[in-house]
Amino acid sequence: MKFIPINIPLLGKEEKDAVMAVLDSGLLTNASYEGGKFVKEFEAKLKAKVGTKHAIAVNSGTAALHTSLVAYEVGPGDEVIVPAFTFEATANVVLACGAKPVFADIGEDYNIDLADVRRKVTKKTKAIIPVDVYGYPADLDEVREIADKHSIKVIEDAAESLGAEYKGRPTGKTDHSGCFSLYATKVITSGEGGAITTDDDEFADRARLVRNHGMQAGYDTRVLGFNYRLPEMAAAVASVQMDRLDSYIEARRRNSRTLTETVSRLKGAELRQSSSDRRHVWYLYTVFLAKKRDEVVQRLRARGVGAAAYWETPVHKMPLYKKLGYAGLALPMANTAAAHVLSLPVHPGVTEPEIAAVAEEFAKAVKG
Ligand SMILES: Cc1ncc(COP(=O)(O)O)c(C=O)c1O
Numbered sequence: 493m494k495f496i497p498i499n500i501p502l503l504g505k506e507e508k509d510a511v512m513a514v515l516d517s518g519l520l521t522n523a524s525y526e527g528g529k530f531v532k533e534f535e536a537k538l539k540a541k542v543g544t545k546h547a548i549a550v551n552s553g554t555a556a557l558h559t560s561l562v563a564y565e566v567g568p569g570d571e572v573i574v575p576a577f578t579f580e581a582t583a584n585v586v587l588a589c590g591a592k593p594v595f596a597d598i599g600e601d602y603n604i605d606l607a608d609v610r611r612k613v614t615k616k617t618k619a620i621i622p623v624d625v626y627g628y629p630a631d632l633d634e635v636r637e638i639a640d641k642h643s644i645k646v647i648e649d650a651a652e653s654l655g656a657e658y659k660g661r662p663t664g665k666t667d668h669s670g671c672f673s674l675y676a677t678k679v680i681t682s683g684e685g686g687a688i689t690t691d692d693d694e695f696a697d698r699a700r701l702v703r704n705h706g707m708q709a710g711y712d713t714r715v716l717g718f719n720y721r722l723p724e725m726a727a728a729v730a731s732v733q734m735d736r737l738d739s740y741i742e743a744r745r746r747n748s749r750t751l752t753e754t755v756s757r758l759k760g761a762e763l764r765q766s767s768s769d770r771r772h773v774w775y776l777y778t779v780f781l782a783k784k785r786d787e788v789v790q791r792l793r794a795r796g797v798g799a800a801a802y803w804e805t806p807v808h809k810m811p812l813y814k815k816l817g818y819a820g821l822a823l824p825m826a827n828t829a830a831a832h833v834l835s836l837p838v839h840p841g842v843t844e845p846e847i848a849a850v851a852e853e854f855a856k857a858v859k860g
Contacts, residue, residue, distance in 0.1 A: 493796040493849055496837045498776070499677035502740070503729070510728035521723050525700055525708050530727035535687070537734040538672075541655075542664045544689040546696035549727060550703050553651040553673025555720040556686040558585040560647045560669040561619065562716060563698035566591050570618040575604040576806045576826035578623045582649050583807045591618065595808045597823045601765050602778070602833070603630040605825065609638055619645040624653030624663050626802070626835070627679065627775030628765040632658045632666075639668070647671060651686075654679045655741045657771035667691035669699075674726070679740060679775055680733035682726035743840035744774040747847045751777050751836060754851035761858050776802060777838035781858065785832050791857040797850050798837055806830050 514520065514530065522528030527535070531549045539547035550556050566572060568590040574583045576595040586593040594617070596608040602625040609620060620639055622630035632648065639646045646666065650656075651673035653663040664670025667690060674685030688699050698715065701708060706717030722730070755763050760782040765772055781788060785801065792799035806826040808818040836850055 493846070495796045495798060496842055496846055496850060497798040498800045498835060498837050499839050500841050501676050501681045501683075502736075502839075502841050506732045506735075507729045510732050511725050514725045514728050517724075519724060521721060523704065523707075523721065525704060527721065528724045528727065530724045530731055531722055534722075534727045534731040534734065537731060538687055539689065541734065541737065542662045542670065542689045544665055544670070545691045545693065546689065548688040548690075548696060548699045548703060549722040549730070550686045550688065550720040551722050551726070552684050552720075553649075553671060553675060553686040554581040554585060555703075555718075556651075556671035556673070556688045557581060557621065557647060557649060558588055558718075559699050559702045559720055560671060560688060561585055561589045561591070562702045563695055564619060564645050564647075564669075566618045569616065571614060571616040572618060573609055573612055573620045574807075575621075575623055575625075576808045576821070576823045577602060577803065577829050578625065578649065578807060579651070579803065580807050580810055581651075582621055582623055583813070586621075592616075595818065595821055595823060595826075597825045598625075598829060599825065601628065601767070602626065602829055603628065604635070606631060606634050606638065609635070613638065613642050613644070617642060617644050619647050621647045621649050623649040623651075624656060626765065626778050627653045627656050627773035629653060629656050629658035629663050629770045632661075632663075636668075645669065651675075652678065652775040653773055655737055656773035659769050664689040669695065674730050674733075679744075679773055680730065680737050682722070682730035682733065685722050685726050685730055740840045741773055744838055746844075747838045747840075747842055748772070748774045748777055750844070750847045751838060751851050751854070754855050755779055758855055758858055761854075774838050776835040778802070778833050778835045780829070780832050781834050782832070784860070785834055788854075788857045789834055792836075792853055795853045795857070797853050799854075800835050801830075801833055802835055804830055
């Protein structure tokens with residue numbers, strides 16, 4: 493069997509044509525407040541999909557998160573609650589603002605544990621960043637309830653969950669902030685890229701300013717801003733990829749069903765993201781293995797299945813956060829997940845015979 497990677501970008505003639513059209517136009521970027529033609533086209537498609545009044549394209553998921561924090565004026569002396577089990581950008585952006593990341597533990601489904609969040613809210617808390625881990629929405633209503641009670645903001649890290657739904661609502665549908673990533677392995681991609689979604693006019697305006705050096709009409713910096721603009725070639729690719737989103741999600745769901753048939757019959761392997769009020773987008777198909785996770789990963793990779801562990805190290809144990817004194821925090825569920833999770837390829841590039849083979853190899857590897 494040819495090696496099946498955990499995720500790959502799927503690009504076709506339409507993306508090539510879109511890039512060529514930008515090159516032919518000579519308009520590679522646009523430093524206006526609104527952005528260029530393809531940025532606007534992508535934003536229109538994204539906001540229609542998510543159902544928000546605004547979508548603001550930026551040049552990474554990290555930029556989307558950082559822009560949101562800056563737009564909410566999070567800074568030194570402030571605290572932001574983040575899950576310990578996530579990609580480190582979720583916490584790094586808090587440090588970038590000079591604020592303090594406060595790590596919350598996770599629940600059984602790998603998403604932020606809201607009982608722990610409640611314990612960790614203080615007078616200094618300015619925002620909570622729940623992550624839709626692996627493309628499975630966090631308990632967004634409950635996060636919002638906590639936030640409203642304390643008048644703090646929710647910045648949803650939806651980097652992995654474009655197209656997922658929580659109680660029938662798309663992830664990122666909010667009047668606070670929803671943050672998406674268009675990194676090369678994500679549900680759709682432009683190589684690098686990201687976007688913010690919101691129903692709040694004032695926040696959308698701030699975010700557009702932050703994306704563009706704080707400028708509104710030429711050289712008139714009004715607030716602290718950066719260059720977080722999405723280049724037109726990337727926006728053109730993202731726009732084509734938006735048209736493919738539904739079919740990509742359908743293929744991920746089809747592949748996930750094949751895997752679940754096998755996983756549900758296997759002892760020692762457990763799927764933990766299956767609440768009926770959420771629609772998973774299966775950015776990653778992740779199981780909890782009772783034992784021998786690393787051996788199973790190795791065996792699968794030797795057999796051509798690009799299994800991987802996301803994330804082997806929770807953020808508070810990363811070298812940087814160790815140096816900052818976070819490593820000893822009691823975050824037992826995050827530590828356990830890091831030692832037991834394993835993700836299998838489920839992306840739309842995996843054909844039906846291939847996903848059957850992935851499921852079979854997984855069963856063999858777990859049975860040892
Ligand atoms: C949960 C999460 N947050 C943030 C990011 C950052 O996105 P980007 O790589 O586009 O900066 C990613 C993806 O890389 C992610 O998976």
